Amino acid sequence: MELNLNIPSWSDLRFWLPEAILCITFLVALLGDLVVRGRRTWVPFAVSVAGLITAGAYAVAAMNHGLDAGQFQGHTIMGSLMIVDGMAGFFRLLFIFASLVTVLFAWTSEEIMGKRRENKGEFYALTVLLTAAMMVMAEARDLLMLFLSMEAVGLISYVMAGYMRTSLRSSEASLKYVLFGAVSSAIMLYGMSLLYGMTGAMEFDGIRNALISGTVDPFALLVVVVLILAGMSYKIAAVPFHYWCPDVYEGAPTPVSAIFSVGPKAAGFALMIRFFYTTFAAGTDAGTQLVQDINWPLLVAVMSVATMTYGNLVALRQTNVKRMLAYSSIAHVGYLLMGFVLLSSAGLASILFYLLVYTLMNLGAFFYVVAINNHLKSEELSDYVGIGFRAPWAGAMMVIFLASLTGVPPFAGFVGKFYLFTAVLDKQWFWLAIVAALNSVVSLYYYFKVVRAMFLSTPAEGTDMSPLKLHWLQYVVLAMLAIPTLALGLFFEEFKGLADMAIGMMGG
């Protein structure tokens, strides 16, 4: 490909409308927050919800249009810094949905709004901006944009983790996140500088062409792969770059932990897929890696096993539900990484489908913790005894989420795991499939420890058993997540088809 030095033009914005809308929404929400006085704190909230819905509508329209016209192989925009293709379209919808439900649920959270709802609306503005940054992460096709988008997501995340200013735990989470983020960014940047030095290209396809021409030293390339993989593994919290994850999730306000456990992780996966499959593999269904001397699939497979085993084993010992969910999200990254090593489009499509399912069930589980925290001011498992009977509907939905996270049929988690395992077995990675299957069994224990506390354990004498009154919006949002979790377990063809198409229409 020739070097593209075209000056970008406003017409590129046509393909970038959802992101542009979100950026404008962020500014309006921030200004709206300053203008309103007194008790009208709903303004930034309403602006953010409206912006997210509008952006979502445009993203759906763009997806439909791209599918109809068969032209979703990708539009490179902004002077070839970004690409809008089928995969970017899929992730756009995922991020907008996740942010929308988070914003809706945060409205009812005492951690975000304060005890007397005295906090204003920065949270909503930040979530909107985070969504836009994550969407750019899924679209980046240039080392510069890759780094810039990752830093944008990182910076917003640091602020959001420390959102409860008066809480020591929250500030600690924020600081830890900053320190780990700075170090891993530096490591990745070093790898990127080496890669640029060796190939002389910033765009992913330019790097691939330089690698094909075969003038690159294999050992140096291995160093590059390890360094860049380290930076990205930090973003998705894969072992051994996961240390920040439990502390940040536990310390941050729970709605923030919810979006952290889904959004930036999915964005990290989008980035990893695009980067590794356009630079180090010859396309999504290559079957072999591009440079034979470095076996990055095996490297990632070892990381995958370490991640899921570590996450599951440590989750067993947790007594804090939020911390347990943090370790469970580490374990799920391990499952997701399995699909990444296969060098097949089936593997990648099952990652996308699993991310969709994971978004539903993991957000649901975190939101239940938010709802309970409003009343109990605690996330300890020992305080959850009998809580299922105090809010039966929400409790039942939590059981759905936990069962789906375990991967029990007929819930969506089972279907997601089924596709992943099929893809792994297709490529004859038997040991990987066996370890993952054993891990799923382990996870049953800690997920159902929560269920047992909620419904089966007998509360101690004198425990308050009065019914909990949850906000109506909380029921609505939980149902928005629980119903698809159930439905996707039965009617999954459509969405699996969408994931297949998204991977099929990934442009370089």
Next chain:
Amino acid sequence: MFEQFIPVLLVLLVAAAFAGLFLGLSSWLGPSRPSALKNSIYECGVPARGSTQIRFFVRFFLVALFFLLFDLEAVFLYPWVILYKGMLAAGHGMFALGEMGAFVAVLLVGFIYIWKKGGLEWQ
């Protein structure tokens, strides 16, 4: 590819050996008669008093941050100014102007935010 770096390694080793040799010799052969005056941190100036880790008022950090922020943003204007003439000649004038307009508008929102939140007041 490593062979070509062996001379570098040799230089490093020789340098370390020389430094070690002379440090060792001077501490072995040289007389050592310490006194309170000799052991003070500097043999000139005023003796240090108190800890160096004192607390700064948080406002200093805020002002420093704002300064850094707006100063750096202003730096972005310079390359734009250099390129603007060329873009104007190439017929991309409105586009370039619009881009900078959007950039400055975002900056302005940030400035309003800081102002309204009381970040610029020394209280």
